[in-house]
Amino acid sequence: EAQVTQNPRYLITVTGKKLTVTCSQNMNHEYMSWYRQDPGLGLRQIYYSMNVEVTDKGDVPEGYKVSRKEKRNFPLILESPSPNQTSLYFCASSYSGGAIETQYFGPGTRLLVL
């Protein structure tokens, strides 16, 4: 079954404790992306990756890191989480043969930073 998986689905942590949210897709997609969703602000792109070892900032990259060592995986790293990073996070993937096509989203990760 074609899918994007994220783990964990729910996470409560404390300020400053490093965490990683994993994302994996089984569709051989080139383009992968992380979004955060906050009430009243919609979906905002944090980072994206066009392919292995190619990553770039989205609109809200501050406080986040990513890596793309394998095509299927695109983890999101919060080196020192702060309460303003409490949010709902989505990973997504798509083909990108000249244009970004249909994005398939993971189920989301709800993060609470105390």
Place this chain on the structure above:
Amino acid sequence: QQPVQSPQAVILREGEDAVINCSSSKALYSVHWYRQKHGEAPIFLMILLKGGEQKGHDKISASFNEKKQQSSLYLTASQLSYSGTYFCGTEERTSGTYKYIFGTGTRLKVLA
């Protein structure tokens, strides 16, 4: 700058029609439409890649006016299952970057 959607929210009775607009201050190379149920992941509805293109399936269709930098989503004879938040989305191509930007969103509620 996010594409601006209008209306921000709409309430319909089953069977009524709705139009959701998406307007960008920048050139649109393509427009995607997604629907999101509360607490769930966005689900792809359709993509429009060419200016003037119109697409549809079931009773949901969309148009893309490249010149006006606008797209519209048409929901015909709405069903309860159409309730959710609708987002348009587009690539932002600037100097080799491929950011993706979602619109401001439109909440749609269909009542029985």
